[in-house]
Amino acid sequence: MMNRLKALICGAILACTGAGAATAQELTMAVWGGGGANTWREAFIKQFAPGNGSTIKMVEVPNPAGALRSPAAANQYSLALVTYFEAIALSNAGLIESFDDKQLPGIADVDPKYLTKDKAGRHVGLPVYFTYYGIAYNTDLAKAEDLASWQGLADPKWKGKLSLTRPTYLAPYDAVIMAKAMGGSEKDIDPGFKLLEKIVPNVLATYTSLAHMNTLLTRGEVAAVPFYASRVWALRRQGAANVGIVIPKEGALMLPYVVVVPKGAKNLDKSLVWMNYIAGAEPQLRAALLDGWLPMNSKVKLPEDLQKTLGQPYEQIVKSLYSPDWRIIVEHNEARVDRAEKLLSGVKQ
Known part of the structure; x- marks a missing residue:
């Protein structure tokens, strides 16, 4: 009986050890909830076969960057999309790992001007894809020519027919591209806020989530909104024929997304295998075909039919985009978010 008991105990210990080992091999990556997580699964995870026993699990959260500010982040997440x-803000706060070129050889195919580095010149993440921030509109209520300029949003005819995002993103996104449109820049932000002051009287409500904005736009509750091109393309693929996206004549804001690793996260070697895999041309092309995510890998060649869906050639889109100095934006972000909060204080949510 005693021998049998010992055998059962040993078996239980081995089972637990095996389960622990399996869990240790699983990488968890924090991403925003919604369709984006599905694209990661379809375009990247399904074809991932590292041969080292690791697996990838997408964990959907409201704000991946916010999740990494938790003291428990290193134990909860292996990676995050931000x-x-x-x-840059997470790096400045010492909350994410940094890497050299040897650790991230896949980064060699990214245009150097789009790399995110810390003050020591080390990579703080892997740029995977980008979208752009233009003006989305309901085609039943507005025309592309109505929104050929960012200043078009200030036209009184849009009173009660527009939406804006929350201060958290209004400050680094809307204010910056509108400053550029009005002759300023991320360094000279006043022209952007002055234009926003003229737009706010036209705003019906600020949107609190992408799903919220999808509803407002497709139902015609608002005519136009500064929004993400990838979300408009996703809506159109889902059957919403009454939405479009405009790159105003002053340009649209380029929004790259980066995969980062929490400081002290386990299985760093396996996370690097995953990061170098997603840096490749093939998975990034699949993501572009599925969800309109524009590749950061310069070797990706988008097919003609996809470029027609995008409305213009990839190269032309890139030329129309404004890529600011994000370090300047981070440096002044807190004060600008406060300014945006005051600006929107009278707008309902």
Whole structure:
């Protein structure tokens, strides 16, 4: 009986050890909830076969960068998808790992001007794809020519027919591209806020999530909104024929997304295998075909039919985009978010 008991105990210990080992091999990556997580699964995870026993699990959260600010982040997540300005802010706060070229050889196919580095010149993340921030509109209520300029949003005819995002993103996104449109820049932000002051009287409500904005736009509750091109393309693929996206004559804001690793996260070697895999041309092409995510890998060649869906050639889109100095944006972000909060204080949510 005693021998049998010992055998059962040993078996239980081995089972637990095996389960622990399996869990240790699983990488968890924090991403925004919604369709984006599905694209990661379809375009990247399904074809991932590292040969080292590791698996990838997408964990959908409201704000991946916010999740990494938790003291427990290193134990909860192996990686996270964040925006450029969030990657820089997390790096400045010492909350994410940094890497050299040897650790991330896949980064060699990214245009150097789009790399995110810390003050020591080390990579703070892997740029995977980008979208752009233009003007989305309901085609039943507005025309592309109505929105050929960012200043078009200030036209009184749009009173009660527009929407804007929350201050958290209004400050680093809307204010910056509108400053550029009005002759300023991320360094000279006043022209952007002055234009926003003229637009706010036309705003019906600020949107609190992408799903919220999708509803407002497709139902015609608002005519136009500064929004993400990838979300408009996704809506159109889902059957919403009454939405479009405009790159105003002054340009649209380029929004790259970066995969980062929490400081002290386990299985760093396996996370690097995953990062170098997603840096490749093939998975990035699949993501472009599925969800309109524009590749950061310069070797990706988009097919003609996809470029027609995008409305213009890839190269032309890139030429129309404004890529600011995100370090300047991070440096001044807190004060600008406060300014945006005051600006929107009278707008309902």
